[in-house]
Amino acid sequence: MANVQNLDPTASPLDYYGWELRRHREAAGLSQGQLGEIIFCTGSLIGQIETTRRVPTRDFSERADAALGTDGLFSRLVGLVLRSQLPTWFQPYAEMEARATYISAFQAQVVYGLLQTEEYARALLGVDQPGKVDEMVAARLDRQRILHREQPPAVWVVLSEAVLLQEVGGRDVMRGQLARLLEFSDSPWVKVQVLPFSVGQHTGMMGSFNLLRFDDGPDLFYLESYDQGHMTANPQVIRERSFGYARLQATALSPEDSVALITRVMEERYGDQPWSDRSTVA
Secondary structure: OOOHHHOOOOOOHHHHHHHHHHHHHHHOOOOHHHHHHHOOOOHHHHHHHHOOOOOOOHHHHHHHHHHHOOOOHHHHHHHHHHHHOOOOOOHHHHHHHHHOOEEEEEEOOOOOHHHOOHHHHHHHHOOOOHHHHHHHHHHHHHHHHHHHOOOOOEEEEEEEHHHHHOOOOOHHHHHHHHHHHHHHHHOOOEEEEEEOHHHOOOOOOOOOEEEEEOOOOOOEEEEEOOOOEEEEOOHHHHHHHHHHHHHHHHHOOOHHHHHHHHHHHHHHHHOOOOHHHOOOOO
16 A cells, blocks of 8 residues: 555656645645545545555546646546556557557457447456456546547458457347447448458458558557567558558458448347347357
8 A cells, every 4th residue: 555645756647646636635625535525436535546546537537626626637647547557568559549540450359449348348358457457447448538539530440250259248248349339330430340251361360450540650550469569660561561451341341231240140149039049140
């Protein structure tokens, strides 16, 4: 447990957030319990955030700003705090992803992070680090805020059919996740295609990858393994992977036919009918 008297605000974004929360609370003459009453939480939660034992949410930060009159300080800091909860090797990619104007993603095993539901992300992230799942889920969901900007990036995602069939978190979670994918069918800036098993061998069989494009910088290629990520702007790599991605798009089902397949899988594989009565989806 961090000692609030010895908290070093330079140690991390989370330490700085806790230090600033305590400083502004005390300057306002409020106890932890009094501030908790104002922003509808417990004084214990205030103490845990001040001592870095809990990670603040964006909602908490907005309420703290309103209660303490801090002119958006905590709402600005919380983005840094949540990003710091991502794996160190992933943080550079997350920073570039937030700046990209066009994102192309191929996912062979799981739904792309920007399109995941909270329940799907929780089940996925809880496998390896159950003790940090709340913080990691909050960080993943915060990444998705770029889709709701006034000028969001254009996002094109190709998913292997395996992504639809690999059950993550149980049938209800999968049904909710596939329903989320269907919601994007009306989005002008997010498109989803499914690469069916029937295509056989394809250029994405070596693994998932992303391509990022920017208004004011070179394109980036990102490849992720189990515990590290590789990002490069090498022109030859960008050329080869861009062509490979175009081939995936051309081979995949159209966005409209992808909607039909996602709908069928959602109803037949993850619907309400008993296991014994459900048709098997190939």
